[in-house]
Amino acid sequence: MRLKRPKWYLENVKPLENHPWTDTEKLAVFALRDEEDLPAKRVAKIFGVTKTQVYNVTRLIRRSKNKECFICGNLLTPKEKRKQKGRLVKACDSCKDEKREYKRKRRKRLLKKGLCPYCEKRKVVAGKKGCTLCLSATHRRRMQMGLCGQCGKRPIDKKSEALCTICLGINRKRTSAQRKLNKTKDKVCNKTGKSSKK
Ligand SMILES: [Zn+2]
Numbered sequence: 001m002r003l004k005r006p007k008w009y010l011e012n013v014k015p016l017e018n019h020p021w022t023d024t025e026k027l028a029v030f031a032l033r034d035e036e037d038l039p040a041k042r043v044a045k046i047f048g049v050t051k052t053q054v055y056n057v058t059r060l061i062r063r064s065k066n067k068e069c070f071i072c073g074n075l076l077t078p079k080e081k082r083k084q085k086g087r088l089v090k091a092c093d094s095c096k097d098e099k100r101e102y103k104r105k106r107r108k109r110l111l112k113k114g115l116c117p118y119c120e121k122r123k124v125v126a127g128k129k130g131c132t133l134c135l136s137a138t139h140r141r142r143m144q145m146g147l148c149g150q151c152g153k154r155p156i157d158k159k160s161e162a163l164c165t166i167c168l169g170i171n172r173k174r175t176s177a178q179r180k181l182n183k184t185k186d187k188v189c190n191k192t193g194k195s196s197k198k
Pocket residue numbers: 069070071072073074091092093094095096
């Protein structure tokens with residue numbers, strides 16, 4: 001039997017493989033599993049994902065509808081709920097701490113190996129904390145939000161197109177230091193290695 005054409009919740013759904021789920025997609029999976037009672041295999045096929053992913057997303061949304069932490073399944077306290085207002089899936093404080101710690105460690109481990117912590121594949125640019133592609137993507141995303149492309153923390157300076165006041169200062173210092181270094185290099189003779197200054 002062929003599946004009827006997707007309903008409202010299947011519009012805007014793109015096939016995903018290693019693609020972060022949007023809220024619409026998560027709700028769509030849940031609707032198909034819970035309201036329409038479709039087998040997980042069928043839902044997986046519609047979304048182009050594995051059955052496990054369908055089970056995981058369904059559990060996620062079920063927990064969020066029950067007002068539970070999406071990681072451990074414990075009931076959320078009113079305070080925890082308030083803190084993450086507007087989020088489709090919420091986590092309890094202890095799970096959030098654990099997640100943060102795990103992410104921090106993984107990032108550190110990858111950087112130590114010289115790998116980009118975002119894509120976990122490409123090499124980091126010397127002196128930076130990501131690969132060329134991920135850095136430019138992050139840069140772009142930050143600037144779209146009106147934030148400094150370098151630190152992502154502060155708003156863009158009025159005089160600049162991409163950076164905040166503090167990062168502008170940092171860069172200025174760095175360039176002037178680099179310039180000084182280059183100047184001293186110029187004065188050293190290539191053959192003898194001695195300074196040409198008398
Ligand atoms: Zn939890």
